Amino acid sequence: MNKIIEIKSLSKTFDHKKALKEVSLEVSHPGITALLGPSGSGKSTLLRHLSGLVFSDHLPATEIRVMGQLVQSRGKAAPQVRRCRAQAGYIFQQFNLVNRLSVLTNVLIGALGSTAKWRTLTGCFTQDQRQQAMTALERVGMASFADQRVSTLSGGQQQRVAIARSLMQKASIIFADEPIASLDPESARTVMELLKDINEQEGIPVVVTLHQVDYALKYCQQLVALREGEIFYQGAAADITEQALTALYTKAPATATIPALATRPLRPNPAFVSASIQGQLS
Numbered sequence: 001m002n003k004i005i006e007i008k009s010l011s012k013t014f015d016h017k018k019a020l021k022e023v024s025l026e027v028s029h030p031g032i033t034a035l036l037g038p039s040g041s042g043k044s045t046l047l048r049h050l051s052g053l054v055f056s057d058h059l060p061a062t063e064i065r066v067m068g069q070l071v072q073s074r075g076k077a078a079p080q081v082r083r084c085r086a087q088a089g090y091i092f093q094q095f096n097l098v099n100r101l102s103v104l105t106n107v108l109i110g111a112l113g114s115t116a117k118w119r120t121l122t123g124c125f126t127q128d129q130r131q132q133a134m135t136a137l138e139r140v141g142m143a144s145f146a147d148q149r150v151s152t153l154s155g156g157q158q159q160r161v162a163i164a165r166s167l168m169q170k171a172s173i174i175f176a177d178e179p180i181a182s183l184d185p186e187s188a189r190t191v192m193e194l195l196k197d198i199n200e201q202e203g204i205p206v207v208v209t210l211h212q213v214d215y216a217l218k219y220c221q222q223l224v225a226l227r228e229g230e231i232f233y234q235g236a237a238a239d240i241t242e243q244a245l246t247a248l249y250t251k252a253p254a255t256a257t258i259p260a261l262a263t264r265p266l267r268p269n270p271a272f273v274s275a276s277i278q279g280q281l282s
């Protein structure tokens with residue numbers, strides 16, 4: 001199976017503080033992969049490296065590939081980094097849309113990478129592009145809002161527009177950084193359902209950072225958990241144990257249970273649990 005993500009020995013230091021410590025990671029599953037971990041563990045930093053928005057420390061072994069394409073190596077952008085960025089759809093907590101423009105225009109912005117320069121400068125999109133944007137809006141249930149200003153939408157609606165823009169862009173992968181952190185539970189569920197549906201129907205892999213473990217277990221097939229800049233767990237969501245989740249989020253003994261997960265029949269699979277917590281589980 002082709003690798004969706006391949007990271008070799010990624011370290012990132014901010015002002016003498018190591019945010020990521022020689023992280024190596026491979027994801028081949030084309031489903032939804034959640035990046036989990038406590039606040040400050042390095043989830044967003046890892047995602048931004050995949051997007052080619054942030055560059056690693058200059059270590060000779062560092063390489064990052066997404067969908068088989070080199071994004072960066074040894075702390076430097078790969079020659080094709082612009083193409084890599086253009087093939088990825090981005091969804092952020094703070095709805096990265098242009099508030100004063102209409103919903104339709106925001107979706108059309110997804111086509112800029114494949115539009116002649118004079119058209120992007122004049123904002124003159126083709127009829128075909130407008131039709132594609134409407135189709136993308138229909139796909140996310142937002143067609144009736146096409147002419148409305150983005151600033152008038154709720155947070156959940158804005159995230160659906162951001163997803164439509166990724167579809168317009170013909171993204172081959174979607175990176176979502178805490179897409180549901182600012183949403184009420186119902187809107188959060190709608191956005192996660194939509195990402196799941198697009199992953200399954202359009203076959204676009206999704207990598208999403210989440211704070212909510214229950215959403216990760218419900219919607220994501222793969223988990224990558226970080227703690228203090230290191231991989232703590234990588235494997236199937238179905239295989240993570242209550243103990244591992246407890247150890248991930250607290251420094252308390254791993255025998256405690258997380259109340260929200262206490263009734264979930266998680267199957268222990270020590271093979272997926274990193275060496276650092278094997279000792280705590282035995």
Ligand SMILES: Nc1ncnc2c1ncn2[C@@H]1O[C@H](COP(=O)(O)OP(=O)(O)OP(=O)(O)O)[C@@H](O)[C@H]1O
Nearest residue numbers: 014015017019037038039040041042043044045046
């Ligand atoms: N631009 C930056 N400058 C300095 N330090 C940074 C920068 N970006 C991240 N950090 C630090 O790197 C570490 C990891 O941050 P990161 O945002 O990746 O964590 P996170 O797991 O996504 O946290 P959260 O869940 O709170 O968003 C933190 O200590 C953070 O303060």
